[in-house]
Amino acid sequence: MIERFGAHAQIAERDPERLISEMLARIRAWDWQKVPMRHVNAVGRLVFAAPWRDRPDCDPIRTFLLDEVAVSTRSGFLNPLVQTYITTFSTQSAACRRLGQALARARERLGAQWRALLTEVPEFFDTDRAPQALARKMMQMEDIWRGLRKLGLRHFNELGLMDAAHLAYLEQIGPKLTDRAEIERLLAWLRPAGQPPRATGAAEAIAALLRPWAGKAVPEDLRALICERLIEIYGDPRPVPNATWLAVGEDNLALFRRWLTKAELTFFIGVVNATQNSDMWPPRRDFWELLYRQGRIAEAWVAFPKPARDYARRNLQLWGQGNDRRFGEQIAGGSRTNTSLLIMRIGDKIVVDGCHSYKTHIFDAKDPQAPKLYQRKYDCEDIRLRSRVSRAHNPIPNWSDWVLRHI
DSSP: OGGGSBSSOOOOOOOHHHHHHHHHHHHHHTOOTTOBHHHHHHHHHHHTSTTGGGOGGGHHHHHHHHHHHTTOOOHHHHHHHHHHHHHTOOTTOHHHHHHHHHHHHTGGGSOGGGHHHHHHOTTTTOTTTHHHHHHHHHHTOSSHHHHHHHTTOOOTTSSSHHHHHHHHHHHHHGGGTTSHHHHHHHHHHHSOTTSOOOOTTHHHHHHHHHGGGTTSOOOHHHHHHHHHHHHHHHOOOSSSOOHHHHTTOHHHHHHHHHHHHHHHHHHHHHHHHHHOOOTTHHHHHHHHHHHHHTTOEEEEEEEEOHHHHHHHHHHHHHTTOOSSTTSEEEOOOGGGTTOOEEEEEETTEEEEEESTTOOEEEEETTOTTSOOTTOSEEOHHHHHHHOSSEEOOSSHHHHHHHHHHHO
16 A cells, blocks of 8 residues: 555645644545655654654554555665664664564565665664674674674664664673774774764763773773873863763763873873973972872873973874863963973862972962862963962972972
């Protein structure tokens, strides 16, 4: 009967309830004059999707569509229902299960675009097994995004089967996420080249990348890789995390922020080493790195003057970042034109250190005069004038003992 539907008739935009009501009326009257296929496909997307898939009053439409799947040879009807199965997929939905079973019986009549997929993933229409089967196929792909497209799948960022397969993939790949190649493959899947970041399942993916390192030391190269790429894909969670980062969980977020503290120290040290010539800096660098290894530096941020800022920008571009949102700007002039700042939270203190002869300043974190982390601009002279606790670095042993006493 579906063969009698007109394929080219135009219909006006209608609200979902009206579409459903019209379809129910046509089923009751068995009136199919001037019914466009587009209308049928739109109703199909509705009645198998939440919340309509759980409504008994839509059962006559679902039964009608599934009866037509059993006999139709029309690709304009069958192929959109395959897409409906993918985008409305739910292992908990009886409607989805019925649709999958009907499409499985009709697989020989489906369009060519689905044949490679069904050959590679025979369980595709089995709602109990499809996500895990698709995830196993993803595990075999060097480039997941391209591999899935070759199978005919396109809608990667939607809820439905692809979301379920993504979560199944994370479960299967989880034990291997200490291996650089597997980490890079997952990161490439989260944002393929030239594509927007994956939205659904993003927090679960971040958690999977961090989970293997809870309570363990992460190799420096992997820490740098994960930090840079996750910030590139999902933004910096400092100081206020976005919705994706909030969904990661406090323990994982705390771990990542600690990794970023190391990144800031490494970044600051690299820029200062490249742009400053001071024999006083290396022992101070060693002291701050020791405190980090001891777990005492909770957060860190850096601010650079123009020469160091230009160097930092060039290196961020080399590293694929292309912006300077990863550091602040030190704007004092005069004798402090070339002073770079390292701002740290250590316990309940805010500690500010600078290159050259700039003293170390220590504030109580609750002091309204204390500099805040993650600001866009800092004036090192203003910080000096507001500070009540400070000390020069000479001699280094006395300076380091002073810092330890005050933090």
